[in-house]
Amino acid sequence: MAELLFIAVALLLGMSAIAGAIGVTLLGGKFLEGAARQPELVPMLRSQFFIVVGLVDAIPMIGVGMALYMLFAG
Amino acid sequence: MTSQYERRIESVGLAKKKGLNKFNQRFAKLYIIVLLLQLLICSLLALLMMFKDFVTAYSVLFGGMIYLLPMCWFVFRLWMNRNLDNPQKILANVYISKAGKMALGVVLFVVVFLKVEPLDPLALFITYIFLQITSWYLQLKLNERFLKL
Numbered sequence: 001m002a003e004l005l006f007i008a009v010a011l012l013l014g015m016s017a018i019a020g021a022i023g024v025t026l027l028g029g030k031f032l033e034g035a036a037r038q039p040e041l042v043p044m045l046r047s048q049f050f051i052v053v054g055l056v057d058a059i060p061m062i063g064v065g066m067a068l069y070m071l072f073a074g
Numbered sequence: 075m076t077s078q079y080e081r082r083i084e085s086v087g088l089a090k091k092k093g094l095n096k097f098n099q100r101f102a103k104l105y106i107i108v109l110l111l112q113l114l115i116c117s118l119l120a121l122l123m124m125f126k127d128f129v130t131a132y133s134v135l136f137g138g139m140i141y142l143l144p145m146c147w148f149v150f151r152l153w154m155n156r157n158l159d160n161p162q163k164i165l166a167n168v169y170i171s172k173a174g175k176m177a178l179g180v181v182l183f184v185v186v187f188l189k190v191e192p193l194d195p196l197a198l199f200i201t202y203i204f205l206q207i208t209s210w211y212l213q214l215k216l217n218e219r220f221l222k223l
Contacts, residue, residue, distance in 0.1 A: 055213060061206075
């Protein structure tokens with residue numbers, strides 16, 4: 001049973017990491033693309049980028065929290 | 075005669091030289107409002123839960139703090155490096171801030187689960203998820219510029 005728990009925790013943490021990484025990478029890539037295409041809009045793109053990047057990792061962090069709960073307190 | 079770029083900048087509400095300051099101010103104001111509202115929501119929820127159970131009340135508070143402290147760190151780091159104008163440096167700063175935020179979140183989760191006993195995990199997670207959802211909602215509601223893009 002303990003082995004299954006560790007596998008579940010590893011899957012949750014791994015999937016969360018992959019999801020967060022894909023989200024932030026796509027966002028960063030689009031920001032650089034936009035900045036290269038229209039450098040004069042960097043201040044505006046930057047503000048929007050800051051705001052959206054703060055929202056990307058919500059679901060991954062919930063997954064991480066649940067995995068840690070299963071690992072340490074479950 | 076204004077150039078096409080200048081007209082485009084003006085059309086999205088940016089003056090040529092004031093753009094950076096204006097957006098820095100908007101960004102700071104928006105984030106501070108959202109964080110303060112979330113702190114208020116979390117405190118009110120904890121106060122309400124005091125009538126039910128003390129364990130639930132401090133679990134709610136811990137859930138809120140696990141969300142708010144990494145977010146404050148993230149915003150603080152972005153604000154400290156607000157005058158960067160090179161997109162690559164901006165991106166590197168955001169990645170470092172993001173990594174720090176996630177690491178801080180993980181550390182706080184581990185510390186709470188290991189050190190706080192007894193704990194109501196349901197209340198903790200519900201508060202955490204609720205604050206994430208309020209963050210989405212408030213950002214979209216307060217940042218009307220999303221609707222213009």
